[in-house]
Amino acid sequence: MxxxxxxxxxxxxxxxxxxxxxxxxxxxxxxxxxxxxxxxxxxxxxxxxNSGVIHAGFYYSENSLKAKLCHEGKQQLYRFAEQRNIPHKRVGKIVVATEDRETAKLQTMQARAQACGITDVDMLTGAELRRMEPELTGAAGLWSPSTGVIDVxxxxxxxxxxxxxxxxxxxxxxxxxxxxxxxxxxxxxxxxxxxxxxxxxxxxxxxxxxxxxxxxxxxxxxxxxxxxESYLARGNFFTCQGGTPFSHLIYPLPGPIGLGVHLTLDLDGQAKFGPDVEMVDRISYDVDPQRADAFYSSIRTFWPGLKEGRLMPAYSGIRCKIGKPGDPxxxxxxxxxxxxxxxxxxxxxxxxxxxxxxxxxxxxxxxxxxxxxxxxxxx
Ligand SMILES: Cc1cc2nc3c(=O)[nH]c(=O)nc-3n(C[C@H](O)[C@H](O)[C@H](O)COP(=O)(O)OP(=O)(O)OC[C@H]3O[C@@H](n4cnc5c(N)ncnc54)[C@H](O)[C@@H]3O)c2cc1C
Structure with missing residues (x-):
């Protein structure tokens, strides 16, 4: 031209x-x-x-693009990973309600999963939670066996x-x-x-x-x-020295902007926690070690056994958010x-x-x- x-x-x-x-x-x-x-x-x-998690897609409202494409996308991604020998693992995920009054929110999530065609998500009682993850504290849980991790x-x-x-x-x-x-x-x-x-x-x-x-x-x-309109929400990650006792991904109930500080495992079983939500006005990936304090208190709501001094700053990513903060x-x-x-x-x-x-x-x-x-x- x-x-x-x-x-x-x-x-x-x-x-x-x-x-x-x-x-x-x-x-x-x-x-x-x-x-x-x-x-x-x-x-x-x-x-x-990012966290490298293959999501099942039950956080999003039924008619959203996120829900529709996540349902199809998860299956396509697993197939592609299998065909192309991309390291991945269906490790499964538990969303924990730490108090009885949060259990209704898990039921709402399960109903939304079903409305989106995700049929493998089950409620767990407190006893079932402890059987699956003895060190996890919670009143109830939601189990998603098809959530996994992949080498991005x-x-x-x-x-x-x-x-x-x-x-x-x-x-x-x-x-x-x-x-x-x-x-x-x-x-x-x-x-x-x-x-x-x-x-x-x-x-x-x-x-x-x-x-x-x-x-x-x-x-x-x-x-x-x-x-x-858009804004930047940095998500920081911390690794856990000495490992964790968990064999599944562990999530709290989601917050207004992120999914809550959760535990993910990489393909070697190494644990990391995050991402949190930190509003920033420019692209910078430095992790402030002081943020560990808030991580300890969030994580101890579901893992009271986390000992002081175990969390180390790892890396961060910045989410591209549109709309206004807190309005998904x-x-x-x-x-x-x-x-x-x-x-x-x-x-x-x-x-x-x-x-x-x-x-x-x-x-x-x-x-x-x-x-x-x-x-x-x-x-
Ligand atoms: C903290 C965090 C955790 C996440 N966890 C997960 C998860 O577990 N599972 C999941 O499914 N998703 C997750 N995501 C979301 C996922 O990472 C993103 O949806 C995905 O990576 C978006 O890819 P992208 O190609 O759109 O953006 P990016 O990977 O950001 O790529 C955009 C590219 O555009 C380039 N670019 C920008 N401007 C210009 C320009 N003017 N000229 C040339 N190049 C330009 C940049 O250099 C960049 O490489 C997470 C995201 C974050 C931030």
Whole structure:
């Protein structure tokens, strides 16, 4: 296209697990795809800074995108992990009600699970809880046997290899600055280590994670009223020296913003606790060791045996939240049907369980492009 240094059919901004899964899906359907990321390697933000849990999907309201894509996505992800030998484990998860009066909330969660088609979630009495996890304190529990853990970087690598085998290419250390429109095509200004390139494309996917709203604001003609309000909620993790006595994932009841400080186990059985919720105004991943105090008190509500001095700061991730704090919002997959800009897809607020849903979400994006007549095979 005139004025552009290069033209490629489809450009995806963001090489996190979502951008790469979309690249794999679109490239496998015959589109020429280029993925751009500002970092030196893929997956440096949310995709490598999460809990690595394959969620069952019972936290979300019945008709939400999160619930629908989590139900499909979990099954697709397990199948993909099995086919591609990606390390993973169906370790199972217990949500604990620490007091009798919280039991009704577990029943509500179970009813919501059933409404979403998740039929393997069962209530546990206090005695059943203690039989499964003798050191766990709780009045009742909710047992989800199909919740699991996965090696997220191995998943990302498998998606990248698949995408590349279908012809997708990756340009790292390439930050997209501005996006304008010329004669029905998109034109991107890309900064690669100080050198600026103009890149033209027909289909543009904004999969920039926590920076997606800011990127959308730099798209020419993008209606500002369709860019959701957003905020950053850092989640810190602490490891537990000397291990824990637990063999399942242990969650308290969810809070207004996160799922509550919970215990996850990695594939070697090593425990970590988190993520908590810390509002931040810029991207920084330092973990403040002082936050351990709040971790001790949260964890001791369900594991009173946790001894002082065992928690060590580990890492953090930043959730891309849309809406207002405490007012849970569904994901937004925004196409021309909403904003009127042909070929543009914005993905807003793809927080947890985004990793679980990466394959289902990629499929959904491809289907929406197809419905808008944009999936013509060009190779
Ligand atoms: C603390 C935490 C715990 C979580 N736990 C789980 C879990 O257990 N299970 C689960 O299913 N999900 C979990 N999630 C959610 C999951 O990690 C995300 O939904 C998923 O990683 C989102 O992937 P993404 O590709 O959209 O975003 P990201 O991985 O953040 O990728 C976005 C990419 O865009 C790039 N980018 C941004 N702006 C530009 C630009 N202008 N130019 C070029 N590149 C740009 C960034 O460098 C980045 O690589 C968790 C998230 C967090 C933060």
């Amino acid at each position: 005139s004025g552009d240094d290069y033209f490629i059919d489809t450009v995806i901004v963001g090489a996190g697990v979502i951008g790469v899964a979309i690249a794999r899906e679109l490239a496998s359907r015959g589109l020429d795809v280029l993925v751009l990321d500002q970092e030196k390697a893929a997956g440096q933000h949310q995709s490598s800074r 970087m191995a998943l990302l690598q498998a998606l990248e290899l698949d995408a590349a085998s279908h012809g997708a290419t990756f340009a790292l250390s390439s930050r997209v600055l501005n996006l304008s429109r010329h004669k029905g095509h998109w034109s991107l200004t890309v900064d690669s280590g100080g050198s600026l390139t103009r890149l033209g494309c027909r289909v543009l996917i904004n999969s920039a994670g926590i920076e997606a709203p800011q990127l959308a604001a730099r798209i020419e003609d993008m209606p500002s009223n369709l860019i959701p 919002q569904d994901w937004i997959i925004q196409t021309a049907a909403t904003h009127g800009l042909e070929g543009l897809v914005n993905l807003f607020g793809i927080e947890s369980p985004g990793m679980t849903c990466c394959l289902a979400l990629a499929h959904s994006v491809a289907e929406q492009l197809a419905a808008e007549g944009l999936m013509r095979e060009i190779r």
